[in-house]
Amino acid sequence: MGGEPRLGDVFGSMIRDAYAVQTGIGTRPLAGGRLPRPVTEIIERDDGLINGAPSAHYFAGPEDWEPYDHRAVARVRGATLDVGVGAGRIALFLQERGTPVTGLDTSAGALAVCRRRGVRDLVHATVDAHVADGRRYDTFLLLGNNLGLIEGAERAPAFLAALAAMARPGAQVIAQGTDPYGTRDPVHTGYHERNRRQGRLGGQLRLRLRYRELGTDWFDYLVCSAEELATLVEGTSWRLVDVDDRDAPYYLAFLRLAG
Amino acid sequence: MGGEPRLGDVFGSMIRDAYAVQTGIGTRPLAGGRLPRPVTEIIERDDGLINGAPSAHYFAGPEDWEPYDHRAVARVRGATLDVGVGAGRIALFLQERGTPVTGLDTSAGALAVCRRRGVRDLVHATVDAHVADGRRYDTFLLLGNNLGLIEGAERAPAFLAALAAMARPGAQVIAQGTDPYGTRDPVHTGYHERNRRQGRLGGQLRLRLRYRELGTDWFDYLVCSAEELATLVEGTSWRLVDVDDRDAPYYLAFLRLAG
Numbered sequence: 134m135g136g137e138p139r140l141g142d143v144f145g146s147m148i149r150d151a152y153a154v155q156t157g158i159g160t161r162p163l164a165g166g167r168l169p170r171p172v173t174e175i176i177e178r179d180d181g182l183i184n185g186a187p188s189a190h191y192f193a194g195p196e197d198w199e200p201y202d203h204r205a206v207a208r209v210r211g212a213t214l215d216v217g218v219g220a221g222r223i224a225l226f227l228q229e230r231g232t233p234v235t236g237l238d239t240s241a242g243a244l245a246v247c248r249r250r251g252v253r254d255l256v257h258a259t260v261d262a263h264v265a266d267g268r269r270y271d272t273f274l275l276l277g278n279n280l281g282l283i284e285g286a287e288r289a290p291a292f293l294a295a296l297a298a299m300a301r302p303g304a305q306v307i308a309q310g311t312d313p314y315g316t317r318d319p320v321h322t323g324y325h326e327r328n329r330r331q332g333r334l335g336g337q338l339r340l341r342l343r344y345r346e347l348g349t350d351w352f353d354y355l356v357c358s359a360e361e362l363a364t365l366v367e368g369t370s371w372r373l374v375d376v377d378d379r380d381a382p383y384y385l386a387f388l389r390l391a392g
Numbered sequence: 393m394g395g396e397p398r399l400g401d402v403f404g405s406m407i408r409d410a411y412a413v414q415t416g417i418g419t420r421p422l423a424g425g426r427l428p429r430p431v432t433e434i435i436e437r438d439d440g441l442i443n444g445a446p447s448a449h450y451f452a453g454p455e456d457w458e459p460y461d462h463r464a465v466a467r468v469r470g471a472t473l474d475v476g477v478g479a480g481r482i483a484l485f486l487q488e489r490g491t492p493v494t495g496l497d498t499s500a501g502a503l504a505v506c507r508r509r510g511v512r513d514l515v516h517a518t519v520d521a522h523v524a525d526g527r528r529y530d531t532f533l534l535l536g537n538n539l540g541l542i543e544g545a546e547r548a549p550a551f552l553a554a555l556a557a558m559a560r561p562g563a564q565v566i567a568q569g570t571d572p573y574g575t576r577d578p579v580h581t582g583y584h585e586r587n588r589r590q591g592r593l594g595g596q597l598r599l600r601l602r603y604r605e606l607g608t609d610w611f612d613y614l615v616c617s618a619e620e621l622a623t624l625v626e627g628t629s630w631r632l633v634d635v636d637d638r639d640a641p642y643y644l645a646f647l648r649l650a651g
Contacts, residue, residue, distance in 0.1 A: 135600065135610065136440040173432055173444030181395040183602045185432030185444030320605050341394065343442045346579050351394065 138348025145242015147174055147344040148220050151188040152246045162345070179339035179351060180324055191220040191277075198222075201380045202276060205307050206230075208387070211271025214299065216260060217279040221247035228252065235270070237263060260295040270299055273306045280310035280362070280386065281354040285337040288353065289365040297370035297390065306371060306388035313356040315382050334361055362386055397607025404501015406433055406603040407479050410447040411505045421604070438598035438610060439583055450479040450536075457481075460639045461535060464566050465489075467646070470530025473558065475519060476538040480506035487511065494529070496522060519554040529558055532565045539569035539621070539645065540613040544596040547612065548624040556629035556649065565630060565647035572615040574641050593620055621645055 151172040153159035162170045173185040195203070206223065209232055215224045218236030220243060227234040228251075235254045238244050244255050256263055260282075273296050275282060283289040296306060313336035316322065325335035336356035341349045357365070359376040366373045366388060375387040410431040412418035421429045432444040454462070465482065468491055474483045477495030479502060486493040487510075494513045497503050503514050515522055519541075532555050534541060542548040555565060572595035575581065584594035595615035600608045616624070618635045625632045625647060634646040 135436060135438045138440040138442070170443070171446060173446075175432075175434060175442055175444050177394060179394045180605070181397040181607070182605050183397070183434055184429070184604065185434050187430060187432075187446070345443065346439070346441050348440070 138343055139346050140350065141347040142240055142242045143342040143344045143347045143349050144219075145240035145245070146347055147172060147188055147342075148191060148240070148243045148246050150344075151191060152220065152249070155189070155192055158249070175343045177341050177343055177348075178324070179341075180320075180327075182320060182324075191222065193222055195226055199380065199383065201309060201377065201383055201385050204377060204379075205274070205276055205309060205385050208305075208307060209272050209274065211301070211304075212269065213272040213274055214263075214268075214270045215274045215276075217275065217277065217282060218247055218252065218255070219243055219277060221250050221252040223274060223276055224252045225250060235268065260292060260299075264295050264298045268299060269301050271301050271304050273300075273304070275306065275308035278309060278311060278356075280308035281338075281356060283355055283365065284353040285334055285355050286365060289355075290369055293366065293369040293371055293388075300370075300390050302390065304390045306386075308386045308388070310359070310362065310384055310386060311356050312358045312378075312382040312384065314358055336361075359384055359386060397602055398605050399609065400606040401499055401501045402601040402603045402606045402608050403478075404499040404504070405606055406431060406447055406601075407450060407499070407502045407505050409603075410450060411479065411508070414448070414451055417508070434602045436600050436602055436607075437583070439579075439586075441579060441583075450481065452481055454485055458639065458642065460568060460636065460642055460644050463636060463638075464533070464535055464568060464644050467564075467566060468531050468533065470560070470563075471528065472531040472533055473522075473527075473529045474533045474535075475555075476534065476536065476541060477506055477511065477514070478502055478536060480509050480511040482533060482535055483511045484509060494527065519551060519558075523554050523557045527558060528560050530560050530563050532559075532563070534565065534567035537568060537570060537615075539567035540597075540615060542614055542624065543612040544593055544614050545624060548614075549628055552625070552628040552630055552647075559629075559649050561649065563649045565645075567645045567647070569618070569621065569643055569645060570615050571617045571637075571641040571643065573617055595620075618643055618645060 150162050153161045154172055172188045174188045175185045177183045213234045215236045218224050218238045224234045224236040236247050236252050237256045283292045328335050328337055338354045339351055340354050341351050363373050370391055371388040372391050374389045378384040409421050412420045413431055431447045433447045434444045436442045472493045474495045477483050477497045483493045483495040495506050495511050496515045503516055542551045587594050587596055597613045598610055599613050600610050622632050629650055630647040631650050633648045637643040
């Protein structure tokens, strides 16, 4: 009965509108043709769960970051690839600090906002495609829950191999994740159980993003425990050398290139 | 590929959670099992459009109301039926002012929140079902865009007849609407045109609400101009006696019982 969203750059459209609402630059989405409408990120899970959240956090300055973001950037060193640069909050901070940082994203709209905000080095690609560009890095950053980009047990080895192929000796990955298993909400525990029965990791979410008339295809996004991550890293070129879970259920995982 | 939401009291669940977030009373929805999650109202249109908005406005005190809400309540008199009472913001105000007010809603969850907030006279019914209760009113209030409840040209006569059946001599309807036709956004103008080709009013939206795992069935909600409303009122027991569009595209329509 309901129409399906149109495929498009969902994240980029949202970030562009959120930027317009924040700065007055560009066209703002209007309610009733007049009042600026708050820009909401909508995430749909394949069991019918849907959540909306304000998009302003993509533009948060360091004073509004979570504590673990500060502890993450404190350990960044050398040439840094910000994987899933979003609206550029982390890349801008590193750039101003003098850290050479490259922002990578698959969203052209998000990159356009990053450029407008002053991020100088931006690449429109997946990690896999970026390998061929011949760039090499000392730090790979996956903040804002972007550990999820490893998707699951099938995708993780290839994702981590792409990072390794771009890694200088001694390189590190700093990734922020969330342990999903502390909840007793049956909407979530039931989802985790169904996943496991299908041979997936409990928190291997099947999601799509929606924004106004646009939607993404369904994709996997992994929300896993640090223990599950340790298992996924086994047998790759990386070693899990540290987990900072002072802000549990959120954690920072630190990987180091082996050898 | 994506699962469908489960049918349930979408609006009530949202209002209950929003109330819990605001007051600390009741269970709050948690992100990652720990942090309170902002409560977002998600509205899906049948062409794939989706919008999310913060739910806090349902709890706004008079100091945060839109100007037309103040002008609406200034004209309320006598026994009043607040149609679609929501979280009770208008009913609470009228009750404190000494106006006898009854809050009507189809959402049991919303009524539970109203009761908790102190609204004394509440009815769980549609306007049609409430006719049989034998209550009679001087004012029918449809604020918060609730003019939309007249749905369209097919439903409007029966909806207005139900109000007339509960009306005392000289009764009035005060309804807040939004003129949807000021926009040049093709997502909206295209929708209006498709509607008209199907014999529907341009702004006769086919919507469903979603909240977490719950969704409503698809329903019609009318966003119309004051001119369209005038046509819909013709031939009913009501006369359109005044339109206040000082805050266009938002307006207040005032109907008076004929005869």
